[in-house]
Amino acid sequence: MEGLLYGQSPLVHLEGKPVPRSDIARQRVLAAFHRDVALAELTGHKFLSSDGTVQSCTYGSGLTIEADLAKNTYRINDGRSRTPGLRRL
Numbered sequence: 187m188e189g190l191l192y193g194q195s196p197l198v199h200l201e202g203k204p205v206p207r208s209d210i211a212r213q214r215v216l217a218a219f220h221r222d223v224a225l226a227e228l229t230g231h232k233f234l235s236s237d238g239t240v241q242s243c244t245y246g247s248g249l250t251i252e253a254d255l256a257k258n259t260y261r262i263n264d265g266r267s268r269t270p271g272l273r274r275l
Contacts, residue, residue, distance in 0.1 A: 189216055190260055191243050191253045193223035219262070223249055 189197075196213035198205055223245045230244035239256040250263040 187253050187255050187258060187260070190219055191241060191251055192228070193220055193226075193243075193245070195220045195224070219251070223247060 194216065196216040198209065198213055226249070227246035228243060229246050230242075232242045234240040234242055234252065240252070240254045242250055242252040244250045248264055251260060252263070253260040
C-alpha cells in the first residue's frame with residue numbers, strides 16, 4: 187500500500203511458482219498509478235490519523251491519493267487518473 191502512496195513501480199518476486207491472480211491485480215493498480223505520477227513531483231505528504239495509518243500524498247500533476255493502511259483501501263482524488271478511484275487493494 188505504501189508503494190501506491192509514493193507512486194512506486196510494480197515489483198513481482200518470481201520464486202519458481204505461479205503468481206496468484208490477486209498479486210497480479212495489485213501490481214496492475216501500481217503500474218497504472220505509477221504511469222500517472224512517475225514524472226510528477228511529490229509536493230505534499232500528510233498523516234490524516236493520529237496513529238499514522240491514514241496518509242495522503244499530493245503530486246505536482248494535481249493527483250492526490252489517500253490510503254488507509256489498516257483497511258488496505260485507497261482513494262484517488264482527480265478525474266485524470268488511470269487508476270480506479272476508490273478501491274480495496
